[in-house]
Amino acid sequence: MMQLKKMAGVVGLLMLSLLTGSALAQTNAAAVKTIGYQTALAGEFRSLGAPTAGRVEITKNGKNYLLKISGLNTQPAPDLKVWLYKGDLAGASLNVQVPEKYLTLGTVKRFDGDFTFTIVGTDISNYSSVVLWCDQVKTAFGVAVLNEAN
Incomplete structure (x- = not known):
C-alpha cells in the first residue's frame, strides 16, 4: 500500500512537471524507474x-540489477574503471587484476559524486x-566488500 502511494505521488509530480515543462520531469522519471x-x-x-570513500549498493528488480555508488570521493585518474569482482577482497593488495575474476561495469569520469551502472544478464x-x-597505473584505488543489505 505504501509503495502504491509513493508511486502515485511520483507519477503525479511527473505529470505536473510535464504539463508545466519544468526540469523536474527528468528527476521524477528516474525515480519511477527505481520504484x-x-x-x-x-x-x-x-x-x-589512493584515498577512496563512498557507499556501494546493488539493487534488484526481477532479473535486472543496478549498482549505485553514492558519495564517491577518490583521487583523479585518467581511466578509472568500476569492476564487479569475484572473491572476497577484504585483505586485498593493490594489484587484483585477474581477468577471469572481474566484470567491467563502466568508467568513472568524475572523481566525486553519485554513479549508477546497469548489470544485465549476469548472475551476481x-x-x-x-x-x-x-x-594506467595498474592499481586498485579502493574496494568495497559486499554484504547482504539489512
Whole structure:
C-alpha cells in the first residue's frame, strides 16, 4: 500500500512537471524507474592505492540489477574503471587484476559524486566486491566488500 502511494505521488509530480515543462520531469522519471528495486548487497569503499570513500549498493528488480555508488570521493585518474569482482577482497593488495575474476561495469569520469551502472544478464551471486581500478597505473584505488543489505 505504501509503495502504491509513493508511486502515485511520483507519477503525479511527473505529470505536473510535464504539463508545466519544468526540469523536474527528468528527476521524477528516474525515480519511477527505481520504484520496486530492493537493495540486495551493500558495502563501503576502503582505500587501497589512493584515498577512496563512498557507499556501494546493488539493487534488484526481477532479473535486472543496478549498482549505485553514492558519495564517491577518490583521487583523479585518467581511466578509472568500476569492476564487479569475484572473491572476497577484504585483505586485498593493490594489484587484483585477474581477468577471469572481474566484470567491467563502466568508467568513472568524475572523481566525486553519485554513479549508477546497469548489470544485465549476469548472475551476481558469484561476485562479492566492487573495485575502483586505475588501468594506467595498474592499481586498485579502493574496494568495497559486499554484504547482504539489512
